[in-house]
Amino acid sequence: MEIENTFKQWKKQCLNKMDLSKKGSVDEDIAHIVRALNDAENYFTTSSCSGRIILIDGISDCQDVQKQNCSWLFVTHQQCQKTDVVSGLERSCGDAVFKFEPFVLHVQCRRLEDAQLLHNVAINSGFRNSGITVGKKGKIIMAVRSTHCLEVPLSHKGQVLVSEDYIEFLVEVANQKMVENLRRIERFYECLQSSLQAEDPQCKNTDVTEEKSVYRRRRKKMLGSPADSCQDNKDPTTSEEDDGLDYGVNLFT
Amino acid sequence: MEIENTFKQWKKQCLNKMDLSKKGSVDEDIAHIVRALNDAENYFTTSSCSGRIILIDGISDCQDVQKQNCSWLFVTHQQCQKTDVVSGLERSCGDAVFKFEPFVLHVQCRRLEDAQLLHNVAINSGFRNSGITVGKKGKIIMAVRSTHCLEVPLSHKGQVLVSEDYIEFLVEVANQKMVENLRRIERFYECLQSSLQAEDPQCKNTDVTEEKSVYRRRRKKMLGSPADSCQDNKDPTTSEEDDGLDYGVNLFT
Numbered sequence: 357m358e359i360e361n362t363f364k365q366w367k368k369q370c371l372n373k374m375d376l377s378k379k380g381s382v383d384e385d386i387a388h389i390v391r392a393l394n395d396a397e398n399y400f401t402t403s404s405c406s407g408r409i410i411l412i413d414g415i416s417d418c419q420d421v422q423k424q425n426c427s428w429l430f431v432t433h434q435q436c437q438k439t440d441v442v443s444g445l446e447r448s449c450g451d452a453v454f455k456f457e458p459f460v461l462h463v464q465c466r467r468l469e470d471a472q473l474l475h476n477v478a479i480n481s482g483f484r485n486s487g488i489t490v491g492k493k494g495k496i497i498m499a500v501r502s503t504h505c506l507e508v509p510l511s512h513k514g515q516v517l518v519s520e521d522y523i524e525f526l527v528e529v530a531n532q533k534m535v536e537n538l539r540r541i542e543r544f545y546e547c548l549q550s551s552l553q554a555e556d557p558q559c560k561n562t563d564v565t566e567e568k569s570v571y572r573r574r575r576k577k578m579l580g581s582p583a584d585s586c587q588d589n590k591d592p593t594t595s596e597e598d599d600g601l602d603y604g605v606n607l608f609t
Numbered sequence: 610m611e612i613e614n615t616f617k618q619w620k621k622q623c624l625n626k627m628d629l630s631k632k633g634s635v636d637e638d639i640a641h642i643v644r645a646l647n648d649a650e651n652y653f654t655t656s657s658c659s660g661r662i663i664l665i666d667g668i669s670d671c672q673d674v675q676k677q678n679c680s681w682l683f684v685t686h687q688q689c690q691k692t693d694v695v696s697g698l699e700r701s702c703g704d705a706v707f708k709f710e711p712f713v714l715h716v717q718c719r720r721l722e723d724a725q726l727l728h729n730v731a732i733n734s735g736f737r738n739s740g741i742t743v744g745k746k747g748k749i750i751m752a753v754r755s756t757h758c759l760e761v762p763l764s765h766k767g768q769v770l771v772s773e774d775y776i777e778f779l780v781e782v783a784n785q786k787m788v789e790n791l792r793r794i795e796r797f798y799e800c801l802q803s804s805l806q807a808e809d810p811q812c813k814n815t816d817v818t819e820e821k822s823v824y825r826r827r828r829k830k831m832l833g834s835p836a837d838s839c840q841d842n843k844d845p846t847t848s849e850e851d852d853g854l855d856y857g858v859n860l861f862t
Contacts, residue, residue: 468721468743471743472743475742475743485738485740485752485754486740487738487739487740487741487742487752487754488740488741488742488743489728489740489741490721490724490725490728490741499738499740501738501740501754505758505760506760506761506762507758507759507760507761508759508760508761508762509759509761509778509779509782512778517771517772517774517775517778518770518771518772518775519770519771521770522770522771525762525765525770526762529762
């Protein structure tokens, strides 16, 4: 009962804050996901971003990547155009970096099995770097994450190092990633709805022809190139993905 | 007892396989970490990569990013040189992409508290995207992950889109990331040793002056730019990082 009340208190506190900062605080493309989770008994969201394309200016020759003060030259949660980047770069004084960052979501869960269910949804939707955190006070967070990204240095000490043709190509690549990102967000929402409604407890890839289930086939990771010496000795009969992520496991039976 | 025996069996099976593929299967820069974990009672590694700089050739205009067949033009687990990239690009027929990928490690853990301890080590070492997976058979995996990366398209349909000066700059940036990556690997190892020896159960950032502890101060995430509308309403008194990751929590007290 104690954890129950604690979770309820945490949720109430967090959602009250959200009411105060509601104006434009949740990205439009994921508002439905955030709403579905906050309406559900066993979850609430703590941070989110639908995905974005950004141009940031870092300090040149600063070795300490943690302390870099970056200024934001451009940001969008939709697609961008070449002119956005070109005009952003005109304002660059340091090392400008162009980035695509996908959907990110942090959800606090009531119980570990709730986190596992959500983890299942995330992995099946293509967010393959998702993971669970368990804290000292029993706080359980499921983080939706993906490797789907771009990170491209474009200037050094304010001097642009690439052509406008390259920028045009880069923008096209980033926009394609944004399209794919939105597709995965929709998939996440559908899978989430199914799981929450418990009509299809194990959200399977029933109607996704272009994407194989990570649970039904062992996906060859790019770690396994012939030229590569990285260790990879997962048991092929119970691959990490196949075995890992169905919800509802009880660790203590 | 059942989980105990199962874990022992899993470990034995996995390490036996590793003996067979020992030649060059574990990257040199993390051999000490892999050894320390496999020697410890409550852990064994299932996959690892010390980090790498790669040039891969993808199929042009292929929208389905999951099914892309990529050929490997170049790969190294150390630093690279401009000539590596230039000669790799000469062999590109499609869309070549230059990538830096940091240290990745998957560790199977005996119990959830073991995973939490290791998660603590990973976060404190700078691997901030680390997370836990809990599987249906009680299999617990802790994945060490980082956002520290580069992903740079360099050619389209075999045509190189950037100058050699740009490639030289890019190589420098990638090599700096590799240096930072190795520094974090060493930090991980030190922190791991402390934690395993239980001399310093909560591995604190005692001698890292250039990096603030993620647990002692709430680190401002880059999600919170003035121009950005991403939701971020974590409770400032118990931030996700501060509260999240000390080992030893018992979820069921």
